Amino acid sequence: MFDVLVFVYEHYWRGEEPPELEQLGRRLSAHGFEADEIQQALAWLDGLTVAAQGSSPDTPGTPPAHEQSSDSMRVYSVAEQDHLGAQCLGFISFLDSAGVMPPGMREIVIDRAMAAPGDPVAIDDLKIIVLMVYWSMGCEPDALVLDELCDDGEGRLAH
Template sequence: MFEVLVFVYENYWRGDACPEPEQLGRKLSAHGFEADEIHAALQWLDELSVATQGVPLQREADASRVTIGARAMGEAALAPASDSMRIYSAAEQDHLGAECLGFIHFLQAAGVLAGGLREIVIERAMATSGQPVALDELKIILLMVHWSSGIEPDALVLDELCDGREGRTAH
């Protein structure tokens, strides 16, 4: 499924430029992807589209409330306080693994992953098979969440998400 998602990301730079699912399915099939991979990816993308509805985060008149994801349909969520802490369930810890959880924390601590987007990333990661999710797969999920929401990641974040660790020199 992740190969399909990478293909979609590379060929449709913006989420709103992506064709309808039926047409996209035909294009993916023509490029040689297996039917089960295409089906899983299209379903995942459809659920991503629903999850990112209303993103980017829209502050309401009451600054303590923010609309995120599928909650845009009238139900507002409280914006996380600056001193709040995200507690991961046992299922999330098992499925995401320490490396992915550490990477999510790194992005959030660096101020490049807002709480609302973090929740969408976690929800989409939980919707994947395989346990634990590999860090490279989480990076694809992060790219796709940004892609679907229309938010362009910071250049340094994009570099971190797109480049592998091979050949990097630690300072």
């Protein structure tokens, strides 16, 4: 599924709207992706679209999504802890504390990570999820965040 998501991101991230899911599925099939991988990715993308639209402040008659006061704290359920694992939870906490992932975006990342395969979700897969959430919300991460999301961490020396 993540290979499909990376393909979609690489081909449509520059503001170009991806085609409707049915047409996108045909394009992905033409590029050689397996049918079950395509279906899983399309269902995941559909959930991302719904989540991103639900967090939009432009939705009339709905309160702002995921309001959070400055002194609140996110508590993860046991299911979230098990599915995300310590490494992904630490990365989410890092992005949150760095101020580059607002609470509403964090909740969408968690929602989409919970819908992703893997137990626990791999950190590289979580980074793809974060990129997809930024993209779905029409945001581009700043250069330092993008570097962190695209860096595999190999070759780094701890000081």
